[in-house]
Amino acid sequence: MAFEFIDAALQARAAASLLRHRQCVGKVSAREIEVDGEAYLNFASNDYLALADETLSLTAQPGSRSSALVTGFQSVHSAFEAQLCDAFGYDRALLFASGFAANTSVIQALFNDPAVGRESELFQDKLNHASLLDGALNSQAKLTRFNHNDITHLRARLEKSKAKNKLIVTEGVFSMDGDCAPLVDIAQLAKTHNAWLMVDDAHALGVLGDNGLGSIDSGIKPELLVITFGKAMACQGAAVLCSQRVQQYLLQFSREYIYSTAMSPMLTEIAIKQFAKLRSASLQRAVLKDNIAYFTQTAAQLGIPVLPSTTAIQPVVLGSADNALAAQQQLKAQGIWLTAIRPPTVPQNAARLRITLTAAHTSADIDTLLNALKEAI
CATH class of the missing domain: 3.40.640.10 (Type I PLP-dependent aspartate aminotransferase-like (Major domain))
Structure with a gap:
């Protein structure tokens, strides 16, 4: 049968714990996310300054109509x-x-x-x-x-x-x-x-x-x-x-x-x-900087192996895709939304939890994350 490679490729991805799935998100902000009616602390957003949480009034037309x-x-x-x-x-x-x-x-x-x-x-x-x-x-x-x-x-x-x-x-x-x-x-x-x-x-x-x-x-x-x-x-x-x-x-x-x-x-x-x-988001940048410092310092105190980073992206490498998926599911059960990043996005044996911090997170949010993360890994 033609195009049998499609089924074979999907089966291989699934067997290696590398099959990707979309999640339909309901409400979302830089701090929180709702998936399937459940609310979670959101540590998987690239909205570092929480600028997406504000509404805008617009006058421009929706389409440019051509190249x-x-x-x-x-x-x-x-x-x-x-x-x-x-x-x-x-x-x-x-x-x-x-x-x-x-x-x-x-x-x-x-x-x-x-x-x-x-x-x-x-x-x-x-x-x-x-x-x-x-x-x-x-x-x-x-x-x-x-x-x-x-x-x-x-x-x-x-x-x-x-x-x-x-x-x-x-x-x-x-x-x-x-x-x-x-x-x-x-x-x-x-x-x-x-x-x-x-x-x-x-x-x-x-x-x-x-x-x-x-x-x-x-x-x-x-x-x-x-x-x-x-x-x-x-x-x-x-x-x-x-x-x-x-x-x-x-x-x-x-x-x-x-x-x-x-x-x-x-x-x-x-x-x-x-x-x-x-x-003009100087205040948000200052808060984000403080959140990054608080996260890295507390993670070090708890013995959580975060890769060296001074930015909003804080990775915890867990090795296998199975380990990363298991940690993701355990954190989800604790009300924390994170994404397991697996090959080929990252190298083999470098699957990880990619934590992203924003200016909307509080110290209490970060404590909740880190305490759950310590248990999960």
Whole structure:
């Protein structure tokens, strides 16, 4: 029978405790979630500043009606791109429907020409997001991986490279480990080896920096900066910040941008409002910082093996997928909502509970989590 591989693949996933399921959520906030009529403390949200809990009044139309290169690029898009350029210090910006789309399409567009690909090399951190790796695998450039946050290994890779065009790709904050890339050192390496730097700052935006602008507050300015709106901004979409010449190139060769309907004007208006809130959310950032410190200190006192992280992402690695699922179910029974992250999202034998803290959590919430977590693991 044709397509028997579908059943075989699903059975294999189930046998390995790797089968994924969706959960239909009822009410949800940065602090609480309702699933199947039951309420839980929510420690699985990327709404780090609790900005999604507020309602908005909108005037923009819901649909853009066409691609940005036909009639889809409207004044609301232009205004938001200008705001982003002014805030981050870039010449140009392009809006995308999602961070995944932005990451994959930019890398593919840059290295889509086989002739360019033959003289180009991509250097990617081994823990980079799937969207960054997919972009590389679907490009014509050579892909070289370097050990996670390992400057010495990256330097060795760069020194061996004969490529004319070199692009280093990393994340500002890594989505599964919660640690930060050594961007100052990477940027210096890039300069030394005449390479460009691309940073996916999805989980740093809103959380890092005095004004929530993420990794650029460390003083670096990568040639390509990708920010996404679905995490701390608590809305939808993404932007690529770059030079004028790169923007012009992407307008010609980014298939995702050329052939997709432009981002909804209504979603863009929401993003403008949320970006303004994010920049002024100093109190929420302070509360989040305190919550992170309280969590890490108390976890250490209780002997809970949390990976080293100073961000809102606090992973507890449990090894096997079975162990992670069992801990998830035990925590659920205690009124805590967490997600077991399993391969292939993380490496083999690195299944984990990915805890995310927000500004909406209280010290009592964190105590409840940690006491239940100690029992579960």
